[in-house]
Amino acid sequence: MAFEGLAERLQNTLQKIKGKGKVTEADVKEMMREVRFALIEADVNLKVVKEFVKKVGERAVGADVMESLTPGQQVVKIVRDELADLMGGESETLTFSKKPPTVIMMVGLQGAGKTTTTGKLANLIRKKYNRKPLLAAADVYRPAAIQQLETIGRQLDMPVFSLGTDVSPVDIARQAVEKAKEEHYDVVFIDTAGRLQIDEALMGELRDIHEAVKPDEVFLVVDAMTGQVAANVAETFDKQVGVTGVVLTKLDGDTRGGAALSIRSVTGKPVKFAGMGEKLDAIEAFHPERMASRILGMGDVMSLIEKAQSGVDEQKAKELEQKFREQSFTFDDFLEQLEQVKKMGPLDELLKMLPGAGKIKGLENAKVDEGQMARVEAVIKSMTTKEKSNPEIINSSRKKRIARGSGTSIQEVNRLLKQFDEMKKMMKQMSAMQQGKSRKKMKLPGLDSLFK
Amino acid sequence: MSFFKKLKDKISGKPDETTEKYKEGLEKTRTSFTSKVNDLIARYRKVDEDFFEELEDLLLQADVGFETVMDLMDDLRFEVQRKNVKDTEGIQSVISQKLVDIYRGGEEADSSLNIQEDGLTVLLFVGVNGVGKTTTIGKLARRFIEEGKTVMLAAGDTFRAGAIDQLQVWGDRVGAEVIRQAEGSDPAAVMYDAIRAAKNRKADILICDTAGRLQNKVNLMNELQKVHRVISREIPGAPHETLLALDATTGQNALIQAETFKEVTDVTGIVLTKLDGTAKGGIVLAIRNKLGIPVKLVGLGEGMDDLQPFDAERYVYGLFAEGLEQEDAEEGGE
The missing domain is CATH 3.40.50.300 (P-loop containing nucleotide triphosphate hydrolases)
Incomplete structure (x- = not known):
């Protein structure tokens, strides 16, 4: 997951200081060296690192820290504030033109993920803003780039405008906007070919497209794994075509994503969206504040809540809660819960968003095997209705049948039954706690390692 | 003899066309990385801590990574001491030699593909x-x-x-x-x-x-x-x-x-x-x-x-081509 290493490193460093009653100048120096190391390993641009370290260092040795009662915490706060500041405060959204169509131009290096991102954004705009998008295939260079956009268009049931590979991208863009005007599309996405920022001829072509269609937004698509060159790329594209926002892709990888930190502070352009997976709905608005918290291992609770809200049917959640209380939770409910969790996205992503999850031993590298989930589902689906609501009736011959039916083994069936049993016990405890019985026993793992 | 000279001698036995490809392909790298190294060398007459620190920055900006840069800097410091390099003039060849060494990883790395003589x-x-x-x-x-x-x-x-x-x-x-x-x-x-x-x-x-x-x-x-x-x-x-x-x-x-x-x-x-x-x-x-x-x-x-x-040799040659030719000229080679 993004920033994992950075979060860990900063936490380790800060841990040393956190407990201290007094912070000496030497402590700060030591810590700043670690911060520098962590940021460089996270691919944060060297210039940005230097500025950051200098700023934080100055503030940390300042009087407010030395004299405060809890200097360690004070330093933590400074690092966090500055980090959030570096990523640019509030998250920004899309600007739609008052006079449709809104023209959005997608630019970037080869392989950054422009075409996929075009599809994802168009899908988001249709879903969230209820606008009608048209996709224009202006990458006439890479083999089959047009087919790629057309396939995506088919998957999304969205029209794609293309004129083949023999027409100049400038004309394609211009005609796409014309068509959008005539046929009343709200938004036109122009998917341009990937190019090196130093390729003068191709950068000239981008300027021509820009001149021809006067886009409302120019999105620079940047691979989150990009190294030191990210800031330079962003700077050059911005100079040439006036970038209005950045979309960070492949953030579902385990890159620390220093590119995000660098681009904003070097170009002043906000990161607006983040690509988080291979599916066409795997895109999110970028939240700098949350990202800063995530860097420091404070957990991305806000994102988790939003994910839960978009994925979970509230009515069903209430019913479930009722069942928890009444202890009438069955395998059918379990299955339903599984479905809902699956809707929220890859499980390991969710896990990482939990506060303190990064600190639990063994969990920092936790990888949830989605295949395992499918097997669990198969086991449950191989049970009879009666078995699902009364699992205690499952004897060895029933187990054998279930294992055969689901293509698993008896051991796996046993394991699931045991897990289910434990889950029920846990629920019992939890609902008891909710009624205020043994509240002090309630202790979520990792919660104590949050910033005290 | 300087390392560059040796590098050039080694490469001269290889087809020019490919060396040119490397030179062209790495042109941008050269102008952004090598010219900075040259700049640095021109600015610092003496090899001192400040020099090392700036060199470290350059390598970090090339995505070499913290740990490898640290290893490299240690090696360089040692080498500079051993060879008693005082001014920055001789340092470029020491740097490029170290780079080639790392690429080779101690042994002569085989970069050829494992193609079967017969069969698929x-x-x-x-x-x-x-x-x-x-x-x-x-x-x-x-x-x-x-x-x-x-x-x-x-x-x-x-x-x-x-x-x-x-x-x-x-x-x-x-x-x-x-x-x-x-x-x-x-x-x-x-x-x-x-x-x-x-x-x-x-x-x-x-x-x-x-x-x-x-x-x-x-x-x-x-x-x-x-x-x-x-x-x-x-x-x-x-x-x-x-x-x-x-x-x-x-x-x-x-x-x-x-x-x-x-x-x-x-x-x-x-x-x-x-x-x-x-x-x-x-x-x-x-x-x-x-x-x-x-x-x-x-x-x-x-x-x-x-x-x-x-x-690796061509790569480093591509990175340092200008410096190499310069040094060559100074020595009156060719």
Whole structure:
């Protein structure tokens, strides 16, 4: 997951200081060296690192820290504030033109993920803003780039405008906007070919497209794994075509994503969206504040809540809660819960968003095997209705049948039954706690390692 | 004699045309990296701590990575002391020698591909999304075909929209038959088919494309393992090369990529793509330093023949060409 290493490193460093009653100048120096190391390993641009370290260092040795009662915490706060500041405060959204169509131009290096991102954004705009998008295939260079956009268009049931590979991208863009005007599309996405920022001829072509269609937004698509060159790329594209926002892709990888930190502070352009997976709905608005918290291992609770809200049917959640209380939770409910969790996205992503999850031993590298989930589902689906609501009736011959039916083994069936049993016990405890019985026993793992 | 001189002598035995490719492809790298090193050398007359610190920054900006830079700096400090280098003039050759040393990783790294004398050679390409696997395959196929070999391509990226068509376009362009199934089919099954077909048609080389995948996706990595397994089962000893395509603009994550892909598919070599940008590809230093995987091919441009076998000497020559020629001139060489 993004920033994992950075979060860990900063936490380790800060841990040393956190407990201290007094912070000496030497402590700060030591810590700043670690911060520098962590940021460089996270691919944060060297210039940005230097500025950051200098700023934080100055503030940390300042009087407010030395004299405060809890200097360690004070330093933590400074690092966090500055980090959030570096990523640019509030998250920004899309600007739609008052006079449709809104023209959005997608630019970037080869392989950054422009075409996929075009599809994802168009899908988001249709879903969230209820606008009608048209996709224009202006990458006439890479083999089959047009087919790629057309396939995506088919998957999304969205029209794609293309004129083949023999027409100049400038004309394609211009005609796409014309068509959008005539046929009343709200938004036109122009998917341009990937190019090196130093390729003068191709950068000239981008300027021509820009001149021809006067886009409302120019999105620079940047691979989150990009190294030191990210800031330079962003700077050059911005100079040439006036970038209005950045979309960070492949953030579902385990890159620390220093590119995000660098681009904003070097170009002043906000990161607006983040690509988080291979599916066409795997895109999110970028939240700098949350990202800063995530860097420091404070957990991305806000994102988790939003994910839960978009994925979970509230009515069903209430019913479930009722069942928890009444202890009438069955395998059918379990299955339903599984479905809902699956809707929220890859499980390991969710896990990482939990506060303190990064600190639990063994969990920092936790990888949830989605295949395992499918097997669990198969086991449950191989049970009879009666078995699902009364699992205690499952004897060895029933187990054998279930294992055969689901293509698993008896051991796996046993394991699931045991897990289910434990889950029920846990629920019992939890609902008891909710009624205020043994509240002090309630202790979520990792919660104590949050910033005290 | 200076290291540059030796480097030049070594290279002079090799075809000029390829050396030129390196020089051209690395032009931007040179102007951004080497000229900065030269600047630095011009500014500092003496080799002191400040000099080392600025040099360290330059290497970090080339994505070499913190740990490898630290190793390198220690080596340099030691070397400078040993050779008693006082002024900055002699330092450039010490730096480039160290760079070549790391690339070689102690031994003479073999960057040639493991091609079978008789029978089928299977090359498997792996990597994350968008690094240029399919394009590299197209260019590599052309190289082999020019050498008079029969090449077949296996369209194993059944996931990304348009990927099969992309490989097909390359196949048509260079004259290689493409074995394909429908989008969404099992890539391992595509490989099985492709190997059967390649055997039947007595092809010399089968190059297998796979879908890009982020190395932290367990299921996708398992799928890749299966692809690898199916290939080895059909032909013992295959794939003869598993090549990890790395984007030269990638930062420190490339190290994790190399590590994880190596675990899953036993990567035998790296293809460094997109080296013609301003990226320095310094990460290959870190990979060589820490994991010992050799770079076998480099992509130096968008042209058909810009894919070249990796050559550490030429690479460093490409980086320092100007300095080398200058030094040469000063010594009155040529």
